[in-house]
Amino acid sequence: MNTNAKYLEDTYCFQSNASITDMAQIGNSAEVYFDKTIFYPQGGGQPSDTGYLDVNGNRYEVSAVEYRDGNIVHHVIGLKVEDGLIGKSVVQHVDGEKRLKNAKAHTAGHLITHILEEMNPGLLPAKGYHFPSGSYVEMLDEKRQGNSEMLDEAMAKLQEAINAEMEIKAISSTFEEIEKLRPFLARYVPKDKPTRMIAIGNFTPVPCGGTHVSNTKELTGLVITRIKRKKDRLKVNYEFT
Numbered sequence: 001m002n003t004n005a006k007y008l009e010d011t012y013c014f015q016s017n018a019s020i021t022d023m024a025q026i027g028n029s030a031e032v033y034f035d036k037t038i039f040y041p042q043g044g045g046q047p048s049d050t051g052y053l054d055v056n057g058n059r060y061e062v063s064a065v066e067y068r069d070g071n072i073v074h075h076v077i078g079l080k081v082e083d084g085l086i087g088k089s090v091v092q093h094v095d096g097e098k099r100l101k102n103a104k105a106h107t108a109g110h111l112i113t114h115i116l117e118e119m120n121p122g123l124l125p126a127k128g129y130h131f132p133s134g135s136y137v138e139m140l141d142e143k144r145q146g147n148s149e150m151l152d153e154a155m156a157k158l159q160e161a162i163n164a165e166m167e168i169k170a171i172s173s174t175f176e177e178i179e180k181l182r183p184f185l186a187r188y189v190p191k192d193k194p195t196r197m198i199a200i201g202n203f204t205p206v207p208c209g210g211t212h213v214s215n216t217k218e219l220t221g222l223v224i225t226r227i228k229r230k231k232d233r234l235k236v237n238y239e240f241t
C-alpha cells in the first residue's frame with residue numbers, strides 16, 4: 001500500500017496522527033512507513049522535512065525522509081522494531097520553520113521560471129535546485145537568446161508579482177489538459193491518471209509534487225542574484241534577503 005502524501009494537501013499542517021504500517025531496523029535508526037504522512041520526502045530539488053514523532057509518550061527524531069517505490073520512508077533515530085509498534089498510532093511533528101523556508105525557496109523557483117518564460121517564450125523550464133542555500137533554476141535556451149541583461153527587467157517583474165499578492169494553489173489536470181498547456185513537460189506525466197499542477201495567479205500552471213506557500217506575498221525579500229548563460233542553458237540564481 002502506498003503512503004498517503006498528506007503534505008500535498010496543506011503546506012501549513014505541521015502536526016498529525018498516523019499509523020505505523022511497517023518498520024525495518026538499520027543500526028540505531030528505524031526506517032518507518034506510515035499509512036499517511038505530513039513529512040515531505042527529498043526530491044524535485046527540494047530537501048526533505050525533518051521533525052519528530054511522539055510514540056507512547058516518548059519523542060524520537062525524524063532525521064531524513066525519502067521516497068522509495070511509491071512509499072515514503074522516515075528515518076527515525078532510536079526507534080526499535082522489537083517494540084512492536086506496527087499498527088500503532090503516533091503523532092508526527094514537522095519542523096515548521098524549516099518546511100516554510102523550503103516551501104518558499106521552492107515556490108520562488110516556480111515564480112522566477114514563470115517570469116522568464118513570459119519575457120522570452122523560447123526559454124523552457126529545465127531544472128530546479130531549491131535548497132535554501134544556493135538556489136537556482138535552469139531554463140533550456142536552445143535559441144541562445146537569454147543573457148544577464150534580463151536581470152533588471154526580471155527583478156522588476158518579480159517585485160510586481162510579489163506586490164500583486166497572487167494566490168498559489170494546487171489543481172488536478174488530465175494528461176490532455178497538460179499536453180495543451182505544457183507540451184514540453186507532458187512527456188514526463190502519466191497518461192492514465194490526473195496530475196497535480198501548481199498555479200500561481202494567471203501564470204500557466206506546471207506539474208509539481210512539492211510544497212508551496214499560498215500567496216506570492218510570502219516571497220517578500222526574494223531577489224535574483226545572477227543570470228548566466230552556459231551553452232544552451234540559462235542559469236538563474238536567487239536568494240532571500
Ligand SMILES: [Zn+2]
Nearest residue numbers: 198208209210
Ligand atoms: Zn513545485
